[in-house]
Amino acid sequence: MKRILSGIQPSGTLTLGNYIGAIKQFVELQKQHPDAEFYLFVADLHAITTEQEPKDLRQRIRQVAAMYIASGLSLEQTTIFIQSEIKEHAELGYLLQCHTYMGELERMTQFKDKSKKQTTGITASLFTYPALMAADILLYDADYVPVGEDQKQHLELTRDIASRFNNRYGDFFKVPEPLIPKVGARIMDLQNPAKKMSKSDASDKGYISLLDEETSIKKKIRSAVTDSLGIVAFDPENQPGVANLLTIYASLTDSTIEAITKKYQGKGYQEFKNDLADIVANTIMPIQKRFFEIMGSKELENLLDKGKEAAQMVAYRKVEKCKQKIGLGRKK
Numbered sequence: 001m002k003r004i005l006s007g008i009q010p011s012g013t014l015t016l017g018n019y020i021g022a023i024k025q026f027v028e029l030q031k032q033h034p035d036a037e038f039y040l041f042v043a044d045l046h047a048i049t050t051e052q053e054p055k056d057l058r059q060r061i062r063q064v065a066a067m068y069i070a071s072g073l074s075l076e077q078t079t080i081f082i083q084s085e086i087k088e089h090a091e092l093g094y095l096l097q098c099h100t101y102m103g104e105l106e107r108m109t110q111f112k113d114k115s116k117k118q119t120t121g122i123t124a125s126l127f128t129y130p131a132l133m134a135a136d137i138l139l140y141d142a143d144y145v146p147v148g149e150d151q152k153q154h155l156e157l158t159r160d161i162a163s164r165f166n167n168r169y170g171d172f173f174k175v176p177e178p179l180i181p182k183v184g185a186r187i188m189d190l191q192n193p194a195k196k197m198s199k200s201d202a203s204d205k206g207y208i209s210l211l212d213e214e215t216s217i218k219k220k221i222r223s224a225v226t227d228s229l230g231i232v233a234f235d236p237e238n239q240p241g242v243a244n245l246l247t248i249y250a251s252l253t254d255s256t257i258e259a260i261t262k263k264y265q266g267k268g269y270q271e272f273k274n275d276l277a278d279i280v281a282n283t284i285m286p287i288q289k290r291f292f293e294i295m296g297s298k299e300l301e302n303l304l305d306k307g308k309e310a311a312q313m314v315a316y317r318k319v320e321k322c323k324q325k326i327g328l329g330r331k332k
């Protein structure tokens with residue numbers, strides 16, 4: 001049976017980028033692979049690589065878990081859990097750090113970008129984070145890892161670490177495959193389409209939060225930066241704003257970019273944006289409604305307890321075997 005695993009950091013409210021790049025993929029993959037097992041977790045240990053307010057963090061951890069459920073995943077097929085509740089993530093993270101080279105971590109563009117934004121207070125964990133991410137995946141012998149484009153490099157490193165370990169100690173870790181969506185793997189900021197849409201952004205005009213109000217969602221789409229050409233065409237180089245909107249449109253309606261550009265041929269941006277504003281709002285609002293029901297219910301606690309138990313069993317066995325392979329402890 002195939003295992004599909006992914007995680008999302010609770011470092012801000014989830015955005016339309018997270019939905020299109022990650023969550024929507026999970027739901028589609030479940031339909032395509034009805035007998036696969038899904039492991040989805042809240043990557044809270046990753047969130048604390050940068051400073052977090054404890055009260056907010058606790059709230060956001062619940063929110064990400066509730067959002068997984070609200071997005072329409074089949075709960076029989078999915079184990080949803082909180083990363084920090086399974087101690088083996090940190091433990092295997094350390095064991096894998098011992099099999100990861102400084103040079104490899106130094107090449108990670110996400111570390112380079114994040115550490116460029118701040119000059120002081122860069123934590124050691126921000127640097128070693130890809131080894132923890134490798135542990136998240138390798139603990140569960142995941143076959144596939146659906147993620148957005150920004151995680152591709154971390155996935156490649158995970159594969160390298162797994163192969164290195166296997167070469168050294170004999171076959172042990174499953175070498176996972178990334179699954180990156182063809183359309184929508186990188187949704188850009190609505191105000192600055194040269195930048196990825198991100199929840200940790202200071203200005204909230206550039207991103208749509210899955211918890212935004214309907215009027216605000218529509219307004220953000222209508223006021224998204226475009227250009228003065230006035231042609232709905234897919235040209236990421238010269239019309240990056242319009243290309244981004246087209247990507248969102250195509251992804252949420254499951255249509256091709258060609259079909260959409262044809263539909264708006266000879267029409268201006270206004271009609272295109274108005275339609276897209278409705279599409280985005282009609283996607284998010286039902287999810288939001290379920291989200292608020294789940295946040296206030298006992299169902300969430302029960303599911304997370306169940307998820308913890310199931311994940312724990314798999315993770316414990318894997319780490320014990322891993323330690324044996326390395327030669328740690330007394331047991332052979």
Ligand code: AMP
Pocket residue numbers: 007008009010017018019020021022146147148149150151184185186187188196197198
């Ligand atoms: P993060 O919010 O960084 O924990 O990311 C969670 C998932 O959402 C990962 O699979 C990311 O690759 C994906 N993701 C985040 N931002 C975007 C974006 N702007 N466009 C597409 N996918 C994204």
Ligand code: TRP
Pocket residue numbers: 005006007008009043046132133136137145146147151
């Ligand atoms: N690093 C990922 C991100 O920032 C989140 C993440 C942590 C993850 N561990 C993972 C994604 C394991 C997939 C698999 O988006």
